Amino acid sequence: MSLKFKIAVIILVFLHLHGGSQTYAWPVDSPRVITGNYGEIRPGHFHTGLDFSTNGKINYAVYSIEEGYVSRIKVSSVGYGRSVYVTHKDGKVSVYGHLNSFNSNIAPVVKNEQYAKRNYEIEIFPKPFSIKVKKHEYVGLSGNSGASTGPHLHFEIRDGQTEVPLNPLEYFSIQDTVDPTITEVGFYNLADTSSPHYLASYKVELKKNKTYAVKKDSVILNQGILGFAFSGFDQFTPKGNTNNIFSAKVYFDDRLIYSHTLDNIDFADQRFVNEFSELVEKTKTEKVLFQKCFVPTLHPLNFYDQYKNKGRILLTDTNFHKLKLSAIDENANERVIEFYFKTRKLNYYGKPSINSDVYVDCRKDFMIAKKKLQIYIPANTFYYSTGLIFENTIESTGKIIILPTDANLRTTSIIGFEVPPKYMRNKSKLVLKSGSNVLPPIVNHDSVFYSVKNLGWFLLDQDTIAPQIKTQMTQLLFKKNKKTESVSFRVTDELSGIKKYNLFLNDKWVIGEYDAKNDLITYFFDEDSPKTGDLNFKLEAEDRVGNKNDFFRTLKR
Numbered sequence: 001m002s003l004k005f006k007i008a009v010i011i012l013v014f015l016h017l018h019g020g021s022q023t024y025a026w027p028v029d030s031p032r033v034i035t036g037n038y039g040e041i042r043p044g045h046f047h048t049g050l051d052f053s054t055n056g057k058i059n060y061a062v063y064s065i066e067e068g069y070v071s072r073i074k075v076s077s078v079g080y081g082r083s084v085y086v087t088h089k090d091g092k093v094s095v096y097g098h099l100n101s102f103n104s105n106i107a108p109v110v111k112n113e114q115y116a117k118r119n120y121e122i123e124i125f126p127k128p129f130s131i132k133v134k135k136h137e138y139v140g141l142s143g144n145s146g147a148s149t150g151p152h153l154h155f156e157i158r159d160g161q162t163e164v165p166l167n168p169l170e171y172f173s174i175q176d177t178v179d180p181t182i183t184e185v186g187f188y189n190l191a192d193t194s195s196p197h198y199l200a201s202y203k204v205e206l207k208k209n210k211t212y213a214v215k216k217d218s219v220i221l222n223q224g225i226l227g228f229a230f231s232g233f234d235q236f237t238p239k240g241n242t243n244n245i246f247s248a249k250v251y252f253d254d255r256l257i258y259s260h261t262l263d264n265i266d267f268a269d270q271r272f273v274n275e276f277s278e279l280v281e282k283t284k285t286e287k288v289l290f291q292k293c294f295v296p297t298l299h300p301l302n303f304y305d306q307y308k309n310k311g312r313i314l315l316t317d318t319n320f321h322k323l324k325l326s327a328i329d330e331n332a333n334e335r336v337i338e339f340y341f342k343t344r345k346l347n348y349y350g351k352p353s354i355n356s357d358v359y360v361d362c363r364k365d366f367m368i369a370k371k372k373l374q375i376y377i378p379a380n381t382f383y384y385s386t387g388l389i390f391e392n393t394i395e396s397t398g399k400i401i402i403l404p405t406d407a408n409l410r411t412t413s414i415i416g417f418e419v420p421p422k423y424m425r426n427k428s429k430l431v432l433k434s435g436s437n438v439l440p441p442i443v444n445h446d447s448v449f450y451s452v453k454n455l456g457w458f459l460l461d462q463d464t465i466a467p468q469i470k471t472q473m474t475q476l477l478f479k480k481n482k483k484t485e486s487v488s489f490r491v492t493d494e495l496s497g498i499k500k501y502n503l504f505l506n507d508k509w510v511i512g513e514y515d516a517k518n519d520l521i522t523y524f525f526d527e528d529s530p531k532t533g534d535l536n537f538k539l540e541a542e543d544r545v546g547n548k549n550d551f552f553r554t555l556k557r
């Protein structure tokens with residue numbers, strides 16, 4: 001649950017279920033509050049399900065929405081943490097994420113697999129019908145595992161065949177009579193075909209006659225090749241959480257030119273969120289998250305419903321024109337914003353902002369070896385074809401720059417270079433930093449390659465420091481508290497991050513539960529733990545460039 005874009009107000013949302021064949025049961029025992037809907041814009045992905053509030057606490061019972069069988073179980077230190085997937089007769093799969101524990105049919109299967117694989121992180125695909133669940137049967141307790149930033153249930157409904165996550169609110173109807181809210185409308189200049197450029201935006205306000213309208217009386221622009229964008233949110237109750245708006249339609253002079261609906265977004269297309277939305281820094285203190293209502297050169301096949309001219313507005317005169325936005329939520333509540341706008345001058349498609357003789361056709365594989373740098377951009381990685389500028393000063397300053405910085409990548413590209421002589425001894429430890437990312441190298445002879453998810457600045461660094469391991473559990477503390485249930489180790493790594501670890505108790509491999517967001521590896525005492533005598537813990541940890549550290553702690557029972 002990302003709290004960043006949310007108002008911390010929780011209001012109960014009372015929900016009732018569909019009639020007819022699809023009467024799914026409610027998946028959690030907590031009050032019926034949804035704190036995140038499908039299609040919400042999150043860092044690097046759309047939200048692919050619903051977040052159910054668990055009152056900021058863990059251990060609420062989580063239930064299967066329908067009869068079926070457990071088809072997948074996953075335990076991860078990141079992502080959904082502990083999750084259960086249930087396949088149903090109707091071909092849908094329901095997913096329950098960030099769990100704290102599994103029910104008594106699932107838990108032993110997980111534990112066996114963890115010991116068999118000697119890994120806390122496991123993924124199991126049980127045989128169909130080997131672990132059956134009834135409708136409303138308890139599958140586990142809610143939690144905060146994985147990348148969750150606060151206790152809640154992450155819930156999804158997927159198509160069982162394609163595994164595409166569906167919008168669950170098409171299967172659970174909810175009481176919602178609140179119209180979506182549009183806070184701002186904006187325009188992009190699309191004259192540069194290699195990249196849309198944010199142009200201007202206008203606040204929307206409630207007028208005296210109780211209608212919402214653009215605050216400014218006249219919207220006058222200086223460009224004639226335009227794309228429309230909006231910022232807004234939806235609520236189920238007047239003071240409820242702010243969710244994303246399900247669907248938007250744009251009309252230019254009363255003709256529909258664009259529409260999208262947030263549903264059926266394939267996992268392979270999740271990073272499209274970076275192209276679809278943009279956090280625009282209007283001033284130093286004002287950032288606005290826009291959703292763009294125009295279509296890039298390449299895009300996920302099913303993302304858009306309809307469009308003409310790729311949603312582009314091509315003005316051929318300097319008269320006023322009408323723009324209408326219709327924003328619709330999952331319950332068909334609609335907010336309409338209408339306004340008139342014009343341009344002072346007409347223009348034609350212009351020169352791209354990146355003026356380069358190196359050109360990437362987004363439909364084709366691109367490869368270049370120049371300036372002692374190799375760049376490989378697979379076909380269908382960029383959403384627009386664009387010029388490319390790059391500088392390699394690895395040898396002198398340790399830096400690489402590749403422009404355009406704002407190009408969004410659907411997946412990854414590869415950059416590589418020959419290792420400068422002064423780094424040759426440590427070539428396997430050479431990491432590339434970009435923003436908050438630290439990338440480990442793929443070493444090939446005397447060259448290193450990196451799989452990158454963005455362009456811009458890259459800085460070379462050496463990761464020669466092994467993970468740090470500590471524990472606050474001392475013999476004194478352990479002796480004092482007879483009911484100690486667990487021992488935790490704090491494991492941190494400065495640059496490349498933890499790749500793997502092994503925890504041993506009296507020379508036997510044991511499960512150390514890894515909570516990556518809190519840098520904690522925890523051993524929980526259970527019926528197999530030694531009852532008396534010495535407890536010799538050994539924790540081995542290795543980072544992503546192979547630096548290793550062993551940590552020992554002995555506790556006496």
Ligand SMILES: [Zn+2]
Nearest residue numbers: 001050051154
């Ligand atoms: Zn979620």
